[in-house]
Amino acid sequence: EAQVTQNPRYLITVTGKKLTVTCSQNMNHEYMSWYRQDPGLGLRQIYYSMNVEVTDKGDVPEGYKVSRKEKRNFPLILESPSPNQTSLYFCASSSLRGELFFGEGSRLTVL
Amino acid sequence: GEDVEQSLFLSVREGDSSVINCTYTDSSSTYLYWYKQEPGAGLQLLTYIFSNMDMKQDQRLTVLLNKKDKHLSLRIADTQTGDSAIYFCAEIPAGMDSSYKLIFGSGTRLLVRP
Numbered sequence: 625e626a627q628v629t630q631n632p633r634y635l636i637t638v639t640g641k642k643l644t645v646t647c648s649q650n651m652n653h654e655y656m657s658w659y660r661q662d663p664g665l666g667l668r669q670i671y672y673s674m675n676v677e678v679t680d681k682g683d684v685p686e687g688y689k690v691s692r693k694e695k696r697n698f699p700l701i702l703e704s705p706s707p708n709q710t711s712l713y714f715c716a717s718s719s720l721r722g723e724l725f726f727g728e729g730s731r732l733t734v735l
Numbered sequence: 736g737e738d739v740e741q742s743l744f745l746s747v748r749e750g751d752s753s754v755i756n757c758t759y760t761d762s763s764s765t766y767l768y769w770y771k772q773e774p775g776a777g778l779q780l781l782t783y784i785f786s787n788m789d790m791k792q793d794q795r796l797t798v799l800l801n802k803k804d805k806h807l808s809l810r811i812a813d814t815q816t817g818d819s820a821i822y823f824c825a826e827i828p829a830g831m832d833s834s835y836k837l838i839f840g841s842g843t844r845l846l847v848r849p
Contacts, residue, residue, distance in 0.1 A: 628777070659839075664743065666823065666841035667778075714777055724837060726777030 626651045630715050630727035637705055638735050645700045645730050647715030653725075655718050656698040657682070658690065660711040661729075667714065673698055705734040739840035741824055746846045753811040755843045757824030760805065764826040767800065769809045772821040772842070781822070782809075811845075819847045 628649045637643055649656065657672040659682075669682030673692040687709055689701040698717075702709060715727040738760045747753045759767070765786050770778040784791045784798045784807070791798045797810040811818055824840040 664841055666739075667839040669836075716777075723780045724778075726779070728775070728777045 626725065628715055628717055628725050628727040630713075630730045632730060633728065634731050636733045636735065639706055640704050643702050643705060643732075645702075645713055645715075645732070647698045647700065647727060648696050649698075649715075649717040649725070650696065651717060651719075651725065652695065653717040653719050654695070656692065657716045657724075658688070658698070658700045659714045659716065660684065661714060662711050670700070670713075702732075705732075707734050710734050739824055739826055739838050741822075741840040741843045743841065744844050744846070746848060747814050748848050749814060749816055751814055753809075753814045753818065753845055753847075755809045755811075755822050755824075755845065757807040757809075757840055758805055759807065759824070759826050759838075761826060761828045761838075764828060766827045767798075767807050768825040768837070769796075769798065770823040770825060770839075772823065774820070778823060814845075814847050816847045816849060819845055821845070 631646045654675045658670040659667040661667050668684045670684055670688050671682050671690040673679045676692055676695050679690050679692055692698055710733050713730045716724045718724045741757045766783055768783040769781040771781045772778045782793050782796050782798055784800050789800055795812045799808045807824055821842040821844050823842045825837045
């Protein structure tokens with residue numbers, strides 16, 4: 625089954641404690657992206673990657689890092705989380721001209 | 736810059752038609768999309784329209800595009816309780832030809848009353 629898998633789905637952490645949200649896709653897609661969803665703001669792009677070792681900033685990259693060492697994986701790293709990073713995070717992937725497939729989301733709370 | 740706007744909430748009675756509206760600013764957008772987000776889930780592509788089309792129909796869904804007014808709408812006929820979800824309008828800005836720079840609206844929450 626074609627899917628985008630994110631982990632963890634839910635996480636409560638404290639300010640400053642590094643965390644990583646993993647994302648994996650099994651469709652051999654070149655493109656992967658991270659979004660955050662906040663009430664009234666829709667989806668905002670954090671980072672995206674066009675292929676292995678190719679990443680670029682989206683609209684709200686501050687406080688986040690990403691890496692793309694393998695085609696299937698695109699982890700999102702919060703080196704020092706802060707309360708304003710409390711949000712619902714989505715990973716997505718697509719072929720370069722294709723439909724965007726989304727993971728089920730990771731709800732992060734930073735206390 | 737690019738911007739996509741939607742009203743935040745729509746409530747309809749089961750069996751009625753729903754119309755969700757969206758306005759966008761980039762008149763050169765190539766593709767415009769509607770995504771659906773059910774509770775606790777990610778977004779799923781519902782339908783899309785290419786910018787040289789005025790209308791697209793797919794079963795209960797009708798997409799209308801008014802390029803002059805930069806207005807996109809999604810009509811759902813015979814709305815069911817299972818249609819309750821958040822609907823996102825999205826565009827690919829001019830000069831882009833893939834999903835990597837999709838611009839999303841804030842989403843319209845559709846509530847279908849029995």
